[in-house]
Amino acid sequence: MKFQDEFRDRELVRIMADNIRRMAERLAAPVNFMEVCGTHTMSIYQYGIRSLLPENVRLVSGPGCPVCVTPVGYVDQAIACTADADNIVATFGDMLRVPGSRTSLMEERAQGADVRIVYSPLDAVALAKDNPERRVIFLGVGFETTAPAIAASILEAARLGLANYCVLAAHKTMPVPMEILTADPDLALSGYLCPAHVSTVIGGNAYKPLVFKHHIPCVVTGFEPADVMQGIEMLLAQVLAGESRVEIQYSRAVTWEGNPKAQRILGLVFEPCDAAWRGLGILPGSGLSIRPELAAFDAEQVLKLAEPEGWENPACRCGDVLKGKLAPFDCPLFATACTPEAPVGACMVSSEGTCAAAYKYGR
Amino acid sequence: MCLGVPMKIITKDGDTVLAEVDGVQKEASIMLLAEEVNIGDYIIVHAGFAISRLDEEYAQETLRLMKEIFSPEDMQ
Numbered sequence: 001m002k003f004q005d006e007f008r009d010r011e012l013v014r015i016m017a018d019n020i021r022r023m024a025e026r027l028a029a030p031v032n033f034m035e036v037c038g039t040h041t042m043s044i045y046q047y048g049i050r051s052l053l054p055e056n057v058r059l060v061s062g063p064g065c066p067v068c069v070t071p072v073g074y075v076d077q078a079i080a081c082t083a084d085a086d087n088i089v090a091t092f093g094d095m096l097r098v099p100g101s102r103t104s105l106m107e108e109r110a111q112g113a114d115v116r117i118v119y120s121p122l123d124a125v126a127l128a129k130d131n132p133e134r135r136v137i138f139l140g141v142g143f144e145t146t147a148p149a150i151a152a153s154i155l156e157a158a159r160l161g162l163a164n165y166c167v168l169a170a171h172k173t174m175p176v177p178m179e180i181l182t183a184d185p186d187l188a189l190s191g192y193l194c195p196a197h198v199s200t201v202i203g204g205n206a207y208k209p210l211v212f213k214h215h216i217p218c219v220v221t222g223f224e225p226a227d228v229m230q231g232i233e234m235l236l237a238q239v240l241a242g243e244s245r246v247e248i249q250y251s252r253a254v255t256w257e258g259n260p261k262a263q264r265i266l267g268l269v270f271e272p273c274d275a276a277w278r279g280l281g282i283l284p285g286s287g288l289s290i291r292p293e294l295a296a297f298d299a300e301q302v303l304k305l306a307e308p309e310g311w312e313n314p315a316c317r318c319g320d321v322l323k324g325k326l327a328p329f330d331c332p333l334f335a336t337a338c339t340p341e342a343p344v345g346a347c348m349v350s351s352e353g354t355c356a357a358a359y360k361y362g363r
Numbered sequence: 364m365c366l367g368v369p370m371k372i373i374t375k376d377g378d379t380v381l382a383e384v385d386g387v388q389k390e391a392s393i394m395l396l397a398e399e400v401n402i403g404d405y406i407i408v409h410a411g412f413a414i415s416r417l418d419e420e421y422a423q424e425t426l427r428l429m430k431e432i433f434s435p436e437d438m439q
Contacts, residue, residue, distance in 0.1 A: 001385055003369040003405055003417050012429045019433035026435065039366055092410070120411020122392065142410075145367070148395050149412045197367045200407060200415035230429055252422040253407055253415045261397035262414060352366075 003252065007224030016229035017052040023236045030056040032188055033235050034324055036178060037195030038065035038352025039223045045361035047225040049232075057232065060187065060324040063177050064195065066142045067094050067350040068322060069277045073310030074141075074170045075100035080305055081137045081168065082113035088131065090124035091139040093117045094350040097343060101311035121153035121167075128157065128165035137299050140169040145197040147171040147288055148262035151269035154290070154297045168299035169290050172275055174198050175206055176286035182214045187324055191217035191235035193228065196250045201266075203258025207246045215244040222250035269294060278312075278346070279319030318345035321354050328358035335359060367407040369417055375402055382408055 035041060041061045044050065050059055063069045079100050081089050089105065096106045096117065109115040118124050121138055128136035140150045150167055157165040174195060182189055194207055199220045207218040217238035221231030231249045238244060248254050266288075275287025290298040299305070315333055320326035328334050328347070338344040340356055347353035351360075370382035370389070378394045391408045393400060398416055400406055406413040 001369070002371070003422060006422075006426060012426070015430060015432065022433050022435070120392075122411055145409055145414060148414070149410045152392070152394055152412065197407065197409060197414065200367075226429055227425075230425070233433070249425070251425060252418045259395065259397060259414060262395040265395060 004224060007222065007226045009226060012226045013052070013229055016226065016233050019233055020052075020057060020229065020236060021054050023233070023240060024054040024057050026240055027056050027236075030058060031190035031236070031239055032058045032060050033191045033193060033232060034060045034062045034181065034187070034189050035193040036062040036064040036174065037193075037198065038068070038350065039196065040064065040193055040221070040228065041354050042352050042357045043223050043225065043228055045357040047228070048361075049225065049228055052229070053232070057236065059232075060189070061321070061354040062181060062324050063277060063280060063322040065347065065350050065352040065354070066146070066172060067098055068318065068346040068353045069172060069279070070098070070141055070170055070346065071276045071278050071310060072099070072101055072312050073276075073308035074168075075104070076308035076310060077305050078105060078139050078168060079103060079108055080308070081299065081303065082108050082115060085114070086134050088114045088116060088127060088134055088136045089139065090116045090118045090127055090136055092141070094352075095139050095141060097349045098346045099313075099343060099349075101309040121150050122156060125153050125157050125160070125162065125165055128162050129160060132164060135164045135166070137303070138165070138167045140167040140171055143172055143174055143195070143198050144201045144266070147270060148201060148259075148266045151265045154269050154294060155265065157297060158294070163296065166297050166299040166302050167290065169270070169288065170275070171270065171288035172277065173272070173286055173288060174202070175210055176283050177277060177280055178207075178210055179214070180280060180283060181323065182210065182216050184323070189216065190239055191219070193231045193235070194218050194220040194246075196220065196222050196227075196254065199248075199250070199254045199258065201259050201262045204246050204248045204254060204256045206258070211244050211246055217244045218246045220246070220248045220250050220254050222253070277322075279322035313344050316345040318347045318355075321347050328355040331355070367409040367414060369405050370408050372400060372402050372404050372406060375400075380406075380413070382406060382413075
């Protein structure tokens with residue numbers, strides 16, 4: 001497959017592994033590079049990238065899986081939406097098994113709740129159109145990659161004059177948590193592999209304030225193994241030269257300005273809000289809420305949902321895993337009480353979750 | 364969640380394209396794209412929407428840079 005196979009070439013990866021080893025010999029101290037995108041996490045495990053790196057170049061997984069950073073209370077609210085038999089809850093597949101305080105959407109569905117998995121939010125709009133007597137509630141979870149698609153679905157529902165489509169929005173935006181983690185002395189981060197597809201929308205410029213404020217190298221990196229290796233190489237070059245700037249490794253898909261049309265549609269529907277992140281707490285301006293003028297499409301406004309219980313199993317260490325402070329293997333529940341078949345925390349549920357990737361591909 | 368797949372545009376009808384990867388064909392909306400795309404172009408498809416067009420020239424340039432061998436003199 002073009003734009004994919006050539007970036008999985010073993011010889012290319014080997015050249016860069018050699019480069020990285022030679023560069024790392026010149027490091028004064030070990031470096032910690034964080035990836036903040038679930039697809040990077042998956043790719044790093046899947047292709048065994050860590051095994052190609054010298055000991056003084058460490059990769060740390062951050063809060064890059066949108067399902068994983070979504071608080072338990074949101075799942076409770078989604079489940080509450082299924083209580084009314086007139087409602088259809090539509091969602092991307094990876095939300096289905098995430099544990100709420102007492103149950104998951106999957107368990108509710110087994111009990112008869114109408115929960116549908118859709119591929120595109122437009123499929124949920126079509127569902128609303130085909131079921132005019134019922135209400136379709138779409139679970140709007142995801143970063144800047146996904147939020148424009150959800151925004152487009154709301155605009156489409158408005159265009160069609162649908163009064164029975166709404167979104168339970170819990171979108172998050174990326175640069176804010178990176179700032180918090182950069183300032184955390186325990187993590188001692190030396191650089192970021194910035195997310196690939198989030199950056200197709202927000203552009204490389206979005207990381208400049210972070211670099212300006214914290215002097216931390218940032219490289220927008222693609223998802224194929226050769227991309228990840230080159231991203232690491234570019235971060236190392238910055239560290240060795242004592243520089244900190246934004247670079248775009250994934251230039252075949254990401255520009256400095258990003259995707260202006262996706263940004264415009266995003267801005268038509270959403271506005272920034274404070275948002276709760278599992279593990280990180282409430283971060284100002286790190287979420288997206290539906291604009292008041294579109295309240296008719298905002299499930300929170302339409303349904304007047306009660307305050308969720310939001311009970312998290314105290315033994316679950318997802319919060320620490322998401323901050324990069326605990327490796328999955330060091331969680332006492334990992335692969336014992338918590339498995340992909342019977343997950344305790346969200347990081348074991350989503351295929352992009354750090355624990356799920358670690359479980360599937362091992363160290 | 365942010366999974367996106369590079370797909371080739373097979374047909375185009377207004378804001379909707381049919382795109383293909385590994386023999387699998389899927390419809391995608393191009394309403395989020397600012398730039399024009401045409402049959403034969405490669406796009407990244409996420410949740411039923413094209414979010415970016417892939418640039419052949421930049422891809423070749425990236426591959427060229429990947430083949431470069433690091434020498435310490437570069438760092439001086």
